[in-house]
Amino acid sequence: MKILVPIKRVFDPYAKVTVAADGLSLEALGAKFEINPFDEIAMEAAVQIREATGSVEIIAVSIGGSEGEEQLRKALAMGADSAILVETNDPLDSRVVAAELEALVRELSPDIVLMGKLATDGEGNQTGPRLAARLGWPQATLLSSLSIVGGVAKVRRETDLGEEAVELNLPAVLTTDLRLNEPRYIALPGIIKARSKPLERRARATSIQPHSVTVGYASAPTRPAGQRVNSVSELVAGLNARGAI
Amino acid sequence: MPKILLITFGPSEAAVASGFVAKLGGDVTVLALAATGPSAYNVLDAGFSEIPPSDTISTGVADIARDYDYVAAVSSLAAKDLLARLAGHLDWPLVNDVTAISGTKEFQHPVAAGAAVETVRVAGDGVILTFRPAAFPGSPAGGVGTTEAISLAVSSGSRRTEAAAKSGTRPDLAQAKVIVSGGRPLQTADKFEQIIGGLADALGGAVGATRAAVDSGIASNELQVGQTGKIVAPDLYIAAGISGSTQHLAGIKDSKVIVAINKDPGAPIFEVADFGLVADLFEAVPELTAQIRQRAVAQ
Ligand SMILES: Cc1cc2nc3c(=O)[nH]c(=O)nc-3n(C[C@H](O)[C@H](O)[C@H](O)COP(=O)(O)OP(=O)(O)OC[C@H]3O[C@@H](n4cnc5c(N)ncnc54)[C@H](O)[C@@H]3O)c2cc1C
Ligand SMILES: Nc1ncnc2c1ncn2[C@@H]1O[C@H](COP(=O)(O)O)[C@@H](O)[C@H]1O
Numbered sequence: 001m002k003i004l005v006p007i008k009r010v011f012d013p014y015a016k017v018t019v020a021a022d023g024l025s026l027e028a029l030g031a032k033f034e035i036n037p038f039d040e041i042a043m044e045a046a047v048q049i050r051e052a053t054g055s056v057e058i059i060a061v062s063i064g065g066s067e068g069e070e071q072l073r074k075a076l077a078m079g080a081d082s083a084i085l086v087e088t089n090d091p092l093d094s095r096v097v098a099a100e101l102e103a104l105v106r107e108l109s110p111d112i113v114l115m116g117k118l119a120t121d122g123e124g125n126q127t128g129p130r131l132a133a134r135l136g137w138p139q140a141t142l143l144s145s146l147s148i149v150g151g152v153a154k155v156r157r158e159t160d161l162g163e164e165a166v167e168l169n170l171p172a173v174l175t176t177d178l179r180l181n182e183p184r185y186i187a188l189p190g191i192i193k194a195r196s197k198p199l200e201r202r203a204r205a206t207s208i209q210p211h212s213v214t215v216g217y218a219s220a221p222t223r224p225a226g227q228r229v230n231s232v233s234e235l236v237a238g239l240n241a242r243g244a245i
Numbered sequence: 246m247p248k249i250l251l252i253t254f255g256p257s258e259a260a261v262a263s264g265f266v267a268k269l270g271g272d273v274t275v276l277a278l279a280a281t282g283p284s285a286y287n288v289l290d291a292g293f294s295e296i297p298p299s300d301t302i303s304t305g306v307a308d309i310a311r312d313y314d315y316v317a318a319v320s321s322l323a324a325k326d327l328l329a330r331l332a333g334h335l336d337w338p339l340v341n342d343v344t345a346i347s348g349t350k351e352f353q354h355p356v357a358a359g360a361a362v363e364t365v366r367v368a369g370d371g372v373i374l375t376f377r378p379a380a381f382p383g384s385p386a387g388g389v390g391t392t393e394a395i396s397l398a399v400s401s402g403s404r405r406t407e408a409a410a411k412s413g414t415r416p417d418l419a420q421a422k423v424i425v426s427g428g429r430p431l432q433t434a435d436k437f438e439q440i441i442g443g444l445a446d447a448l449g450g451a452v453g454a455t456r457a458a459v460d461s462g463i464a465s466n467e468l469q470v471g472q473t474g475k476i477v478a479p480d481l482y483i484a485a486g487i488s489g490s491t492q493h494l495a496g497i498k499d500s501k502v503i504v505a506i507n508k509d510p511g512a513p514i515f516e517v518a519d520f521g522l523v524a525d526l527f528e529a530v531p532e533l534t535a536q537i538r539q540r541a542v543a544q
Contacts, residue, residue: 011357013358013492016360016491017357017358017360017361018360018361019361026356026357026360026361093338094332094339095336095338098333117473118473120357120358120472121356121357122356122357122363123341123342123354123355123356123357123472124341125325125329125341125342126325126328126329126332126339126341127329128329129299129326129329129330129332129333130329130330130332130333130339131333132300132330132333133303133330133331133332133333133334134333137300138300138402138403139299139300139326139330139402139403140298140403141326142322142326144466154406158322158466158467159322159323159409159467160254160321160322160323160409160419160467160475161409161410161411161467162409162410162411162412162465162466162467163409163466163467164405164407164408164409165405165406165407166298166403166404166405166406167403167404167406168402168403168404172403177473178456178473179459179460179466211336211337211338211367211368211369212338212340212365212366212367212368213365213366213368214363214364214365214366215351215364215365215366216363216364217356217361217362217363217364218353218361218362218364219360219361219362220355220359220360220361220362220498221362221498223498223503223517223519225516226503226515226517226518226519226520226521227519227520227521228515228521228522228523229520229521229522230522231522232522232524232529232532232533232536233536235504235520235522235533236533236536236537236540238520239481239502239504239520242502242519244480244481244501244502245448245481245537245540
């Protein structure tokens with residue numbers, strides 16, 4: 001079995017993100033870049049499938065600038081067998097990313113594309129289902145559990161009402177939610193081993209253009225400062241005065 | 246006049262969408278996936294008693310959506326799942342969680358856990374949007390439109406083997422006017438239910454939780470509020486024992502009044518709270534519950 005894990009490079013999700021002076025980009029001063037947390041969960045899930053079922057080839061892929069190598073090396077250290085960096089400085093949106101991933105899927109024929117439900121920076125929240133539609137594959141998003149039994153993915157997924165159970169024939173596109181697993185700590189031997197694993201840099205396979213572009217960013221509106229109350233009675237009086245209760 | 250297809254997943258969505266579709270401007274048709282009552286708009290009623298998985302209905306929905314300029318839905322997990330797949334079939338742009346419209350092809354939505362608002366310009370024949378109704382207040386449109394029963398093609402894809410069931414009788418987080426949420430310090434499911442649930446019931450509200458509370462098993466998954474949980478917009482949001490991480494705050498910023506009860510005066514939650522009480526929640530919340538109940542009796 002072969003699993004493709006798309007990886008996006010994002011700001012450390014715990015860093016304080018602000019709008020750059022020109023209003024055209026986001027910055028997080030001094031923050032490190034990380035694997036998008038949902039993609040890290042996807043990597044962990046792929047490794048767990050290998051541990052449960054035996055021979056599984058895991059390929060990590062990232063689309064973007066050369067600096068993405070850092071996150072792909074981390075994916076290799078987590079257990080990917082090889083990595084592909086589709087190296088480009090073109091503007092990307094989920095249309096372009098889905099088209100590039102589609103080209104890779106058609107070339108590599110994985111059984112599963114296991115990816116994040118959303119990227120914590122841009123919050124596009126759409127690349128997985130977009131890719132699944134382009135491929136005509138079944139999809140299950142927001143997974144909270146996953147097992148592969150005889151060519152069928154048995155999953156539980158988060159819905160607005162709670163969890164549901166779903167089965168899908170492979171090949172399929174699956175996206176992760178936070179509760180699927182806790183990514184393992186990467187030990188030093190893994191990091192050293194990752195240095196000698198294959199990481200291929202290649203150019204884009206398509207010339208598809210983005211159909212959504214960022215015009216600019218604004219800081220999120222802040223709420224005016226509130227008041228401190230010293231007791232529950234004072235709180236109740238305040239809420240009453242505001243008509244909140 | 247642009248044509249808008251509003252896809253609804255529940256009975257109240259057409260009404261809460263009125264402010265948004267009025268702002269967008271156009272001729273509205275509702276594609277009701279779940280059974281729905283009469284609406285101000287013309288309705289194509291697919292009338293599923295249980296909406297099938299997205300991948301089995303997306304091509305059928307795409308065949309209908311193709312004729313419209315805008316396809317929109319109230320933001321929810323179900324809506325994002327289906328509309329993203331629709332975006333793939335139609336090769337149309339999709340902007341999720343729209344909070345403002347700044348032109349026929351320009352939309353704003355929060356990014357980076359609510360740290361910033363991005364303005365996106367889209368190109369193409371059609372545009373797909375999910376939106377936060379709290380950002381588009383408006384009274385429900387008047388009149389009654391036509392309803393036409395349609396049969397939406399269901400193709401093979403993923404198979405649901407167990408449906409999610411709503412548990413309990415408290416209001417849904419997405420619609421609740423009052424929400425009481427608890428965090429990690431509640432320690433056990435019993436204490437969580439007793440203290441947080443107790444105040445919620447006194448106020449006739451819903452219960453919410455942080456990810457830390459959900460992960461430690463003291464609150465159930467569907468109660469999680471925040472970037473990766475529910476985005477809520479109640480009139481009153483009470484946060485007890487919640488630090489106020491950016492990811493949690495991303496889900497509550499549209500609340501009208503926020504109350505924070507936390508024993509650490511430096512907790513970031515106080516920066517967004519309209520009323521902040523530095524106190525031990527195990528004392529303050531039961532006292533608040535008692536005072537609310539007394540008021541109810543007095544009235
Ligand atoms: C990608 C990503 C997505 C995330 N999505 C979400 C999300 O959607 N929702 C979410 O909530 N989190 C989310 N998180 C997690 C988030 O970063 C925080 O870890 C989490 O919100 C903390 O929960 P908490 O406030 O309950 O716990 P803590 O941070 O442990 O805070 C507990 C607070 O309770 C106070 N306290 C302790 N004892 C008492 C007492 N007796 N009385 C009163 N106060 C007391 C403490 O002073 C402290 O401020 C996400 C994280 C990541 C990386
Ligand atoms: N540039 C990229 N390279 C590789 N994978 C990506 C990229 N952008 C998005 N993805 C994948 O798509 C998922 C959802 O991203 P998004 O739809 O942008 O929120 C991410 O979790 C990644 O798995």
